[in-house]
Amino acid sequence: DSGVTQTPKHLITATGQRVTLRCSPRSGDLSVYWYQQSLDQGLQFLIQYYNGEERAKGNILERFSAQQFPDLHSELNLSSLELGDSALYFCASRPQGVGGELFFGEGSRLTVL
Amino acid sequence: GQNIDQPTEMTATEGAIVQINCTYQTSGFNGLFWYQQHAGEAPTFLSYNVLDGLEEKGRFSSFLSRSKGYSYLLLKELQMKDSASYLCAVANDYKLSFGAGTTVTVRA
Numbered sequence A: 001d002s003g004v005t006q007t008p009k010h011l012i013t014a015t016g017q018r019v020t021l022r023c024s025p026r027s028g029d030l031s032v033y034w035y036q037q038s039l040d041q042g043l044q045f046l047i048q049y050y051n052g053e054e055r056a057k058g059n060i061l062e063r064f065s066a067q068q069f070p071d072l073h074s075e076l077n078l079s080s081l082e083l084g085d086s087a088l089y090f091c092a093s094r095p096q097g098v099g100g101e102l103f104f105g106e107g108s109r110l111t112v113l
Numbered sequence B: 001g002q003n004i005d006q007p008t009e010m011t012a013t014e015g016a017i018v019q020i021n022c023t024y025q026t027s028g029f030n031g032l033f034w035y036q037q038h039a040g041e042a043p044t045f046l047s048y049n050v051l052d053g054l055e056e057k058g059r060f061s062s063f064l065s066r067s068k069g070y071s072y073l074l075l076k077e078l079q080m081k082d083s084a085s086y087l088c089a090v091a092n093d094y095k096l097s098f099g100a101g102t103t104v105t106v107r108a
Helices: none
Strands: A005-007 A010-013 A019-024 A031-037 A044-050 A053-057 A064-068 A074-078 A087-094 A108-112 B002-005 B009-013 B018-026 B031-037 B044-049 B053-057 B060-065 B070-075 B084-092 B095-098 B102-107
Touching (some): A005 A087, A010 A019, A019 A108, A044 A064, A044 A074, A044 B095, A074 A087, B002 B084, B002 B095, B018 B031, B018 B084, B018 B102, B031 B060, B031 B070, B044 B053, B044 B070, B070 B084
Parallel strands (some): A010 A108, B009 B102
Antiparallel strands (some): A005 A019, A019 A074, A031 A044, A031 A087, A064 A074, A087 A108, B002 B018, B031 B084, B053 B060, B060 B070, B084 B095, B084 B102
């Protein structure tokens, strides 16, 4: 158990819909990272937050947005869903902004039909 | 940007040694990580190198050469449970970017 909690574990929805994925980092960790992993693909970095502020952005689509709240949990919002958005979405936390390993949650598996 | 390359697949026999190479090009460097990922599961941390040289951790070792933009992960005394994807990841600034992963299959 990494200490990072993600909900929901599984989600099935239709094209055009909107979903919210939630992540609670390890106790004391200030950084939250979001990654997307499509079938047989590598981990694609989406976005990173540190203590409530956006710190780095990867190849995140405009239909996707995220935020980190004062209690440090984070949410990833995916809208106007397309079939290609079906993937595992991982959240990871890190004790510092730079340096130190990432601890990954179990992931949220999104299926868009 | 970053470019991280590692082989797609490797196969080895139980009890043998396998070396997974990773080459990278990056602007800025804060360290290189290796993660193990079983299918459908979360990646788990294996090793971290920020200075040149070899880091040994039980059956796993990782090497880094910053001047060459090169790292390898060495898996010794392979076990069936080592069959997994191994991910090389490079940290720069606040990003941690992953390679596509190397799928290692261990045969009996």
